Amino acid sequence: MLSHTVLNYFRSAPISSHTHTPPHLSITLVSPCYYETYINCYDLDPRENMDPLALMRMEDGHWQENQIVENLTKAGWEMTHTGEDQMTVHVGETQIPGRPDGFIKVGNRWDQLEIKAVNENRYHHMVRKGIEGRIRCQIQLCMSSREEREMGIERTWVYMKHKDSCTPYDIEEKYDPYCSRPVMEAADRIMEGWKPKKEENDLCASCGHKVFCWQPDIILDLGGISSRDGLEKYVDMWKQGKNHKRRGEELVKEAKAVLDGTVGDDDIVLVEDLKLQRVIRHSVTIPLDRYLEIHGNEHFKEVLEEKRSPYIDIREV
Secondary structure, eight states: OHHHHHHHHHHHSOOOSOOSOSSOOOGGGOOSSHHHHHHHHTTOSOOTTOOHHHHHHHHHHHHHHHHHHHHHHHTTOOEESOGGGOOOEEETTTTEEEOOSEEEEETTEEEEEEEEEEOHHHHHHHHHHOSOHHHHHHHHHHHTSHHHHHHTOOEEEEEEEETTTOOEEEEEEEOOHHHHHHHHHHHHHHHTTOOOOOOOOTTGGGOTTHHHHSOSSOOOBOSSOBOOOSOHHHHHHHHHHHHHHHHHHHHHHHHHHHHHHHHTTOSEEEETTEEEEOOOOOOOOOOHHHHHHHHHHHHHHHHOOOOOOOOOOOOOO
16 A cells, blocks of 8 residues: 555656756766767657656665765765765856766865666676766766866766665776767757767667657667567566576685585585585596597497577577
């Protein structure tokens, strides 16, 4: 009952994200995909029926940001322009505004701070492959702003919190003027009325506008490759399972290396509620080089049997 009342509230809550008359952009709405920036600039993707859970996640993000700032403060870091005191910066000829999460003092200089509370999939993806393209775009744009150039900001710390385990992780991103310049110039042109060409790119799979851009049933057609919509729940389920399995294998491998070393010359060792037992396995194999030496290559071909077992290979792109 209680949960239904909360969901019903967010279903009827007003959407505050579209409070400006197009054309309008903020740095968070600027994307490495120029067509996504165009959609955001002119509010082309209707959001009247936004998922109430999406609204709750947005609100939760603000709470998580405040908690992370509090944790960094407890750890002894000096910060400024965080929370309600965030600084507004401007980029491009059209003075597109943005509000960095804050600035943190590292050594004797100030760096930009970017805070992200992320789910299992995004956390492990960025730990393995680095900062997401949209995040890199936004922090590079902020560092290229007039205000941050005057401050001498040359680096951003992207501080991530894994929502489920609260595990923190940070990534250093150095200022690169060549990264933000073409994106900034495209955003200025879009603000002045330019409509970029719609093109498939790596960002499409994680874009909230993919259904609007393409089609409800077949989102992308890449010549034999198609993309389906409406299966986000199962995509997340698969990714979480893979991440849990990978992390589990890492933990087992690390623990086994230590436990194996405690057995010594004993046959059985008890450690807490684990039994470590020395086992000798026996197996029989046919060495290929030895078989060919005795029977020859022709006889080997006669015993070969091809089996075809179709299966679906799933991997992240």
